[in-house]
Amino acid sequence: MKDIQTRADVDQMIYTFYEKVMVDPEIGFFFTEIVQLDLEHHLPKIADFWETTLFHQAKYKGNPITPHIAIHEKSPLTQAHFDRWVKVFCQTIDDLFSGGIAEMAKQRAQSIATVMLIKIKTV
Numbered sequence: 001m002k003d004i005q006t007r008a009d010v011d012q013m014i015y016t017f018y019e020k021v022m023v024d025p026e027i028g029f030f031f032t033e034i035v036q037l038d039l040e041h042h043l044p045k046i047a048d049f050w051e052t053t054l055f056h057q058a059k060y061k062g063n064p065i066t067p068h069i070a071i072h073e074k075s076p077l078t079q080a081h082f083d084r085w086v087k088v089f090c091q092t093i094d095d096l097f098s099g100g101i102a103e104m105a106k107q108r109a110q111s112i113a114t115v116m117l118i119k120i121k122t123v
């Protein structure tokens, strides 16, 4: 299995993750009911975020915390929800990639999720 190396790899990772997470019995409803996502607009933005995070490309300009605070106000986001998000994300990576960047992506997901939940709870 190859490592995450290109934008096409990041796109594959994100599209596969969303295929799983949007039908997930524990957290799918956030993506389909709490927020009705326009995927054509949303997925490239999420891929920009990961390209920026993994390859230091200055693509994503935004604040990833703000939309999650808005979601939390509509339907509380819990530790269990974040644990599930990280689990599905890491499983997606393990199904598709292996290597140093793949490991870094999983670590970053976990650490961003931890910080995000703390920030959401302290607003």
Ligand code: HEM
Pocket (backbone or CB within 6 Å): 027, 030, 031, 035, 037, 045, 046, 049, 061, 062, 063, 064, 067, 068, 071, 077, 081, 082, 085, 108, 109, 112, 113, 116
């Ligand atoms: C249970 C956990 C999570 C849920 C249910 C969730 C759900 C969502 C939803 C529904 C949106 C779209 C919001 C909107 O457009 O109004 C969104 C945006 C986003 N999420 Fe999450 N998310 C979770 C955790 C995470 C984590 C851990 C990360 C990063 C590692 C992340 C990264 C992002 C980014 C970058 C955006 C786009 C922000 C922007 O619009 O600039 N999310 N999330």
